[in-house]
Amino acid sequence: MVDLILSIYEIPVINILVKIVVILVPLLLTVAYFTYAERKVIGYMQVRIGPNRVGPRGWLQPIADAMKLMFKEIIFPSGANKVLFTIAPTLAISTALAAWAVIPFGAEMVLADINVALLYILAMTSVGVYGVILAGWASNSKYAIMSTLRTAAQVVSYEIAMGFALVGVVMAARSLNIGDIVAGQSGSIWGWYMWPLLPLFVIYFISGVAETNRAPFDVAEGESEIVAGFHVEYSGILFAIFFLAEYANMILISIIAALLFMGGWLSPFQGVEFLGLGSSFLAASSIVWLLSKTAIFMFLFLWFRATFPRYRYDQIMRLGWKVFIPVTIVWIYVIGIMYYAELAPWFLRDK
């Protein structure tokens, strides 16, 4: 019996499908409980306690929300293009999930270990905006099309800054493979790329917030002017899929930040002499480190949303084009200089 299961597992297609399920099921559960965490954290920051009625301490709230959305009617607005209207959320979720294929969870734990993983992720997150554009366009609604214009312009501008920030990482790691990038940060906590690339790190994360259309860059759904933006006309499961895609993208941005700038699965206690921590079990590389670093960034998303009022549209554009892009370009030059100076421990020539 065990042999049979193992031999089935050896079939490449089955093998890949199993791996996909192993990645996606926890991811979707995380998305569900991320929404719960969001409501709790923002509630706590507003001195209230958030959802606590469904199940013990409200733990079943996301399940109840999902069930409700599944059973709701999908309404197609009159004059909407039904095909595009249905394709749009599918496009949003498929790109959001496809990007996870190249995310490594450990030195060997990766679904697709490709050499241009970073490029692939950039490509996938860029295609995701088409879901939003299609949704707004197919809805045949003024609010939706307005929001689509804003989103398209915003995401395209911030993609440049984000791409430049990642160019810095690629320069430092001399590889587009995420596993190699993480390996390049080993040694100690000072080997992480967040230190030499600190401005790029900050810009990457802020651009990530803008890319996912989260507060304070959520003009795409500015309630006061355009109701809910590109998904005003969506209801039921189609709306839920947009929601899912947005949160999957947030987690993606967080895990990429953890991988590229904070050493991924490397322990922060690596190479610490104090109390022999460097040789204890704490110094071992582990998926726990990766996930806890990711959780920090996920929390930041919520913290930002609870703190900052929405940027005005022209302020968003100014920040993207006149602040972030120049800073990233300048820092790419600085990286070049650091290379020339062979700044240890990141830019040693024979590393």
Added chain:
Amino acid sequence: MKQLTQFFNSLFLAELFKGLSVTGRYLFKKKITVQYPEEKTPQSFRFRGLHAQRRYANGEERCIACKLCEAVCPALAISIESEEREDGTRRTKSYDIDLTKCIFCGFCEESCPVDSIVETRIFEYHGEEKSDLYMTKEKLLAVGDKYEEQIAADRAEDSVYR
């Protein structure tokens, strides 16, 4: 110089970090949520909830159909018809308050010369159809009879300030 500090403040996101620190502190503050059905906030004796008509201790209804409340009602929610009873006193034939119009300002209670129409502390009630929220004289008197003890205690407490 001022411009320079402003430039560096905005470059290093000084104000944003200040904002984050505020919300960060509030994350650990004691929560002020009142878990409503189990917990309730304290009520004033001047609380203006569901209306009631009161009676004197001998069972005689207080209302003398002076129609001051009808006149003062800003929402025109009260409508009264009066008649002469067999003993020659002026009484109401009907006394209706439409709760869907009422704004719970309490003017009716203030205008009443005989403390007949009052607003009680009851605020958890509902109607399954609109007519359920149309309070007739019988309904108002029934509320008054049921909660007379509480109503009288509240009036006594408030009388000091009148």
